[in-house]
Amino acid sequence: MPYTPLSAPEALALAAQLRETNASALALREALQRRQKPWGAVPIKARLKVLRRFRRHLWKVIPELLRLIPDHAPADVMTAEILPLIAAIRFLEREAVGLLKERSLSPFGRPFWLSGLDTRVRRRPLGAVLIIAPGNYPLMLPGIQVVQALAAGNAVALKPAPGRTALLARFVLLLEEAGLPHGVLKLIPEEDGPSASAAGYDLIILTGSEATGREVARAAAETATPTIMELSGADPVFVLPCADLALVARALHFGLTLKQGATCIAPRRVFIDATHKPVLLALLRHLLDTAPIRSSSSGALDALVGRALEMGVPVLHEGGATILSLTSEQASLADQDVFAPWLALITVRDMAEALTLERGARHVLGASIFGSHRDAWRFARQIGAGTITVNDLIVPSADPRLSFGGSKCSGHGVTRGREGLLAMTRPVSVSTRRWNALHLTARIRVLHARFNSR
Numbered sequence: 001m002p003y004t005p006l007s008a009p010e011a012l013a014l015a016a017q018l019r020e021t022n023a024s025a026l027a028l029r030e031a032l033q034r035r036q037k038p039w040g041a042v043p044i045k046a047r048l049k050v051l052r053r054f055r056r057h058l059w060k061v062i063p064e065l066l067r068l069i070p071d072h073a074p075a076d077v078m079t080a081e082i083l084p085l086i087a088a089i090r091f092l093e094r095e096a097v098g099l100l101k102e103r104s105l106s107p108f109g110r111p112f113w114l115s116g117l118d119t120r121v122r123r124r125p126l127g128a129v130l131i132i133a134p135g136n137y138p139l140m141l142p143g144i145q146v147v148q149a150l151a152a153g154n155a156v157a158l159k160p161a162p163g164r165t166a167l168l169a170r171f172v173l174l175l176e177e178a179g180l181p182h183g184v185l186k187l188i189p190e191e192d193g194p195s196a197s198a199a200g201y202d203l204i205i206l207t208g209s210e211a212t213g214r215e216v217a218r219a220a221a222e223t224a225t226p227t228i229m230e231l232s233g234a235d236p237v238f239v240l241p242c243a244d245l246a247l248v249a250r251a252l253h254f255g256l257t258l259k260q261g262a263t264c265i266a267p268r269r270v271f272i273d274a275t276h277k278p279v280l281l282a283l284l285r286h287l288l289d290t291a292p293i294r295s296s297s298s299g300a301l302d303a304l305v306g307r308a309l310e311m312g313v314p315v316l317h318e319g320g321a322t323i324l325s326l327t328s329e330q331a332s333l334a335d336q337d338v339f340a341p342w343l344a345l346i347t348v349r350d351m352a353e354a355l356t357l358e359r360g361a362r363h364v365l366g367a368s369i370f371g372s373h374r375d376a377w378r379f380a381r382q383i384g385a386g387t388i389t390v391n392d393l394i395v396p397s398a399d400p401r402l403s404f405g406g407s408k409c410s411g412h413g414v415t416r417g418r419e420g421l422l423a424m425t426r427p428v429s430v431s432t433r434r435w436n437a438l439h440l441t442a443r444i445r446v447l448h449a450r451f452n453s454r
Helices: 008-041 044-060 062-068 074-100 140-151 165-177 190-197 210-222 245-261 277-290 299-310 328-334 351-359 373-380 417-422 442-452
Strands: 117-125 128-132 155-159 185-187 203-207 227-230 235-239 267-273 315-318 321-326 342-348 366-370 387-390 425-433
Touching: 008 117, 008 128, 008 155, 008 185, 008 190, 044 062, 044 074, 044 140, 044 165, 062 074, 062 165, 074 140, 074 245, 074 417, 128 140, 128 190, 140 155, 140 165, 140 203, 140 417, 155 190, 165 185, 190 210, 203 210, 210 227, 235 245, 235 351, 245 267, 245 277, 245 342, 245 366, 267 277, 267 328, 267 351, 277 315, 277 321, 277 342, 299 315, 299 321, 299 328, 321 328, 328 342, 328 351, 342 351, 366 373, 373 387
Parallel strands: 128 155, 128 203, 155 185, 203 227, 235 267, 235 366, 267 342, 321 342, 366 387
Antiparallel strands: 117 425, 315 321
């Protein structure tokens, strides 16, 4: 489409619209910061009572939630959205009081010249948190982030993914029905992500693509807003020579099937030696023939396949999935954040070569290892991923006790688990002088003066 410049009146109208949008975003952030003060002053046990009532409400509205996520199978919604969210709330009910309580530091380890001090560390909420939700897990991922932020005493602005406003509006209403004060959690329009990102929140949490992460990071930098980024992965699967290939094939089939491959820690790059590769491929093809995947077209996947064909890469379309067969020299082709049912089988000489290839990857989020427990545990120490599973993939990451986060192009910071809860707060140390303030005595001050005058 040819570029058509705006007329002067159109440009002025657009500028006015942008100013109005930005002013609205700033006003919302300021309102949330005001609402946060009384909510943050509510005792943690009282905040958790709200979340406990909310958890009980969730059980009662499961049929409604299933209808609000019609593009995924009910079984997937239950196991990948609702149950992990409920488990995360139970985790907070059990652990949040202990994690957020004020700590008194022991005198052991304190420098002798600081004797007489009583020091305590408190966890304070950050303030107003902006949460930008993804489309692939529209309830579980933002839901866990919201309840952790609220448990820590923050107010929250929640931006839904496109087409998910009705779902998250019901989520907000359920929390208010459970006793959350009105205005502590605000749903913002789907299209307000750019203006909200530049509004100066106390923290931004984004779950999204690498490209979206870069846009949000640029906007956040203008106001020095800290961010937690959960961005896309291209997860490796290391198939050790001792691996059970039938188990590997079942796991890969599961990873391709769950959410039709639209999972940030879905298996993408399968490192395997030349001897075992044909066997694994045959097993995987059999599973895909027996239980094909319901998949839709993906422009990003089509582009990836086009690049593969240009390079002479064998491409197999089987049961709704796309499988690339790569050499180690072609491995970088699979380091892509494409959300679709696809993976690449990458031939390597040995696992040492696989590690070398992995260390050069752009995306570092999760990883899976298949083999004997002893060998897999030893191998896991050499992997840089934040979430590593042995003889399984994806599902163990739903453990509410575990943090989740990546590095490099897969983001930074963590959410979920104890570390995710603490990331919603800042530590404040308070030191009280009880006795022995030697540096304030007259004699010490005279000695200081004499020493400094030399």
